[in-house]
Amino acid sequence: MKRHPILIGLWVAVATFVLGRLWIARPDIGPSFPDWFAGWFLKVTGVTNQESAADAEALLLYGICFVVVSLGTWAVLRLTRKH
Numbered sequence: 001m002k003r004h005p006i007l008i009g010l011w012v013a014v015a016t017f018v019l020g021r022l023w024i025a026r027p028d029i030g031p032s033f034p035d036w037f038a039g040w041f042l043k044v045t046g047v048t049n050q051e052s053a054a055d056a057e058a059l060l061l062y063g064i065c066f067v068v069v070s071l072g073t074w075a076v077l078r079l080t081r082k083h
Contacts, residue, residue, distance in 0.1 A: 003077065012069050020065040024058060 023030040033041075045056045 008073065008077070012066070012073055015069045015073075016062060016066045019069060020058070020062040023061050023065065030061075030064075 041060065042053060042056065045052075047053045047056055
């Protein structure tokens with residue numbers, strides 16, 4: 001099976017976006033963060049208002065989704081590769 005890096009990159013981008021939007025729309029499907037982590041993250045990012053907090057939260061969620069999709073894609077490609 002020939003691998004196409006552009007299609008794999010497109011898959012990772014689209015799947016990350018869809019998973020992130022789903023997680024933002026339905027926060028109960030993903031893990032929730034403890035209060036201490038939320039406080040630490042907001043302090044580190046320098047959030048000063050609600051809009052900045054929402055942007056920081058979205059950035060964190062999309063980052064986590066990117067890691068999840070990338071690891072899942074890597075695992076599937078690794079399992080389906082020919083020896």
